Amino acid sequence: KSIGAIRVQNGEISIWVDRRFRDKGVASIVVEKYSKPGMTAKIVVKNIPSMRVFIKAGFLPKEYSSAFFNNFYIFQKV
Numbered sequence: 001k002s003i004g005a006i007r008v009q010n011g012e013i014s015i016w017v018d019r020r021f022r023d024k025g026v027a028s029i030v031v032e033k034y035s036k037p038g039m040t041a042k043i044v045v046k047n048i049p050s051m052r053v054f055i056k057a058g059f060l061p062k063e064y065s066s067a068f069f070n071n072f073y074i075f076q077k078v
Helices: 026-034 046-058
Strands: 004-009 014-019 040-044 059-067 070-077
Touching: 004 040, 014 026, 026 046, 040 046, 040 059, 046 059, 046 070
Parallel strands: 014 040
Antiparallel strands: 004 014, 040 070, 059 070
């Protein structure tokens, strides 16, 4: 069975973890393993848990964007 998904494309990384497996450190391990310096991640403004995962993996906020109905931050790995 799948516990989530990761996408690495054009220098951007994103991850989704099934609710049953959240808060177990899975996302942190995967993002740390598959991210490289310079990569970016778009994180919706209210998604604090995701921000924590990416900050823990070495990402820092780079810019803020508002597009259509989504307000999000772009984080970049240093």
